[in-house]
Amino acid sequence: MDVSHKKFNRVDLLTLEGRMDAASAPQLKQHIDALFEQGRYRIVLDLAKLDYIASPGLRVLIEARKRARDRKLTDIEGGDVRIANLPPRIKEVFDLTGFTSLFEIYNDTLDAVGSF
Amino acid sequence: METLTVPATLDALAHISAFITDATTRAGLDEHAAWQVQLAVDEAATNIIQHGYPAETPGNIDLAWHIAGGDLIVTLRDQGQRFTPEHVPAPDITSPLEERQAGGLGIYLMGQLMDSVKYEFDPVQGNILTLTKQIALPTATQVFELAGRLDAVSTQQAIAQVSAAIAAGTRHILLDLARVTFLSSSGMRALLLVRKELLAREGGELRLCSLQPQVREVFTLTGFTQLFALHQTREEALRAFGQSSA
Structure with missing residues (x-):
């Protein structure tokens, strides 16, 4: 899996590409942990190019959103991890595991970034 | 293994x-x-x-x-x-x-x-x-276009291809009769045999579409409208596969 990072003023966009399984999921966790350490708790994950996700990837997503939401930032809203674009295979895993209702999901990357 | x-x-x-x-x-x-x-x-x-x-x-x-x-x-x-x-x-x-x-x-x-x-x-x-x-059976639909006069001999020839497809595992078969001008009673018998062959298999569906009026009349006269799933257009027939048994 490749993870690329784009920094906006108030939001960080991480674009995931390839397979997120037990071997690669820690890579995403490292990226997210690094952002949290810099006090950046507003993250959009663009999944448009993610081909595959297994439960270790789901675990990283849920733990990241829990931690981000626990942060009360000074602006109107606190932190969050939001999702942009859900390819069919990823959506199917989200639906099977009840993840669809756990996340704010946007069909457009800029909408997701602008939602903060 | x-x-x-x-x-x-x-x-x-x-x-x-x-x-x-x-x-x-x-x-x-x-x-x-x-x-x-x-x-x-x-x-x-x-x-x-x-x-x-x-x-x-x-x-x-x-x-x-x-x-x-x-x-x-x-x-x-x-x-x-x-x-x-x-x-x-x-x-x-x-x-x-x-x-x-x-x-x-x-x-x-x-x-x-x-x-x-x-x-x-x-x-x-x-x-x-x-x-x-x-391992699911292949469900892809195969369309066969029949043409001209369907008598004993010509229907047999056309049907041979359909039988081969059934043997190869195809379960959804559509016969497009748009260019069929005549259907004889032996042609009808051949269609019945194909129907029987296909329905004997799990998930088998046979549909017919685009019948000209004189061909449709043969189905009506023989009472075979009940036995075959007849559709006005190919699109309608293709949509019907997998929806209900035919």
Whole structure:
């Protein structure tokens, strides 16, 4: 899996590409942990190019959103991890595991970034 | 039976994936079913790697697959800690974020993705996990265009191709009669034989479309409108496949 990072003023966009399984999921966790350490708790994950996700990837997503939401930032809203674009295979895993209702999901990357 | 033995480490997941891709391709699974098997085996192997063996002394995972009785059967064996599925609580997939637990999702997914999941323990062989996926029959629809006068001889010739498709596993067959100008009683008999041949098979559906008025009249006069699914257009007929029996 490749993870690329784009920094906006108030939001960080991480674009995931390839397979997120037990071997690669820690890579995403490292990226997210690094952002949290810099006090950046507003993250959009663009999944448009993610081909595959297994439960270790789901675990990283849920733990990241829990931690981000626990942060009360000074602006109107606190932190969050939001999702942009859900390819069919990823959506199917989200639906099977009840993840669809756990996340704010946007069909457009800029909408997701602008939602903060 | 094909087999693969890998060390129970995360690096092995890619080898396992390739091994399973080969299995699903050779079993003729469609892309969706292939992905389901891929994910289920990935989850099973991940559980063995992360929970079965102590991290400092990983053992092996023995994988095998074979095809039997229309099923693709994949087994994973390991000599790690005995696994008791009853001790893993089913995840609550409806609770809100704050209460949501990320554990147990792998086992849950396996059950959702496969037709059966069976755990066994053998004192010698260790944990044996058997994952089964039914190999679905091909459901692609084949359209045959018949033309001209359908008498005994010409219908037989046209029908030979259809019979070959049925023998090759096609279960949805559409006969487009738009260019058929005449249907004799022996032509009708040949159509009945094809219908019988197809309906004898699980999931078989025969549909006819675009009948000219004089051909439709033959069906009406013989009362065979009841026996055949007749459609005005090809599009309508294609949409009807898989919706109800025909």
